[in-house]
Amino acid sequence: MPQEIDREELRMLVDQGAQLVEALPAKEYGEDRLPGAINLPLGRLGKEARDVLEPNRPVVVYCADSA
Amino acid sequence: MYDYATGKLDWLAAGLPSEGSNASRPRAGDVARSDVPTCRMDESLGDVRERVGAAGWNACVVVNEEGVVLGLLRSKELGGDAAVRIEAAMRPGPSTFRPFVAVEEMAEYMIEHDLESAPVTTSDGRLVGLLRRSDAARTALELRQKEGGAG
Numbered sequence: 513m514p515q516e517i518d519r520e521e522l523r524m525l526v527d528q529g530a531q532l533v534e535a536l537p538a539k540e541y542g543e544d545r546l547p548g549a550i551n552l553p554l555g556r557l558g559k560e561a562r563d564v565l566e567p568n569r570p571v572v573v574y575c576a577d578s579a
Numbered sequence: 580m581y582d583y584a585t586g587k588l589d590w591l592a593a594g595l596p597s598e599g600s601n602a603s604r605p606r607a608g609d610v611a612r613s614d615v616p617t618c619r620m621d622e623s624l625g626d627v628r629e630r631v632g633a634a635g636w637n638a639c640v641v642v643n644e645e646g647v648v649l650g651l652l653r654s655k656e657l658g659g660d661a662a663v664r665i666e667a668a669m670r671p672g673p674s675t676f677r678p679f680v681a682v683e684e685m686a687e688y689m690i691e692h693d694l695e696s697a698p699v700t701t702s703d704g705r706l707v708g709l710l711r712r713s714d715a716a717r718t719a720l721e722l723r724q725k726e727g728g729a730g
Contacts (some may be wrong), residue, residue, distance in 0.1 A: 514582035519593060522583045544599045546590055574583040
C-alpha cells in the first residue's frame with residue numbers, strides 16, 4: 513500500500529528527487545498539473561510505470577483529491 | 580510509492596505554482612488584493628471603520644490569530660453602530676473561494692450573486708486576499724478582449 517503524505521511531505525520528497533505522477537486523464541493533466549509531473553492515467557499506470565519511471569527514485573502519485 | 584492523497588486540488592488551493600494550459604490564465608488568487616484590511620472579533624466597529632476608511636477601503640476581513648477567515652464586513656456592515664463589537668457586526672462565515680478558481684468564473688458568480696467582494700482563502704481557511712467584483716470583471720473583460728483580438 514502506498515504511504516499517504518501531505519503537501520509538506522510532498523515538497524520534501526520532490527526536493528529530494530522524487531518522481532511525480534499524475535494519474536488523471538490527459539485532458540486534466542494538460543490543463544493543470546504540479547510542476548514536473550508526468551502523466552500516467554490509472555489505466556496505464558500498471559503497464560507503463562516500469563518503462564517510464566526510474567526504479568531508484570521515490571514515486572509520488574496523485575489524483576484530483578482523496579474523494 | 581507515496582500517495583499525495585489530497586491531490587492536485589489541495590496543491591492549487593494553496594496557491595502554489597502549476598504547469599499546464601491554465602497556468603497562465605489569471606485566477607482568483609492572482610487578482611485578489613492581499614492588502615485588504617483585517618480586524619479581530621473583539622475590536623469595536625468604530626475603530627475598525629476608521630482604520631478601513633483611512634486605508635481607502637470599504638471592506639474588512641475578520642480573521643483569528645492564524646489568519647483564518649471568520650467573517651466579513653462589507654460597506655453595509657461597516658456603516659453600523661460604532662460601539663458594537665465586530666463579532667456582532669460582521670457577516671459570519673462568508674462564502675470563501677479557492678485561489679485557483681478562474682477569474683472569469685469568479686466574475687460571473689459575483690455578478691450573478693450580487694457580491695461586491697469575496698474572500699479568497701487556502702483550503703484551511705487562511706486569507707489570501709479579497710477579490711473585488713470590479714477587479715474580477717475588469718480582468719475577465721481584458722482577457723476576453725485579448726483572446727478575441729488574438730483569435
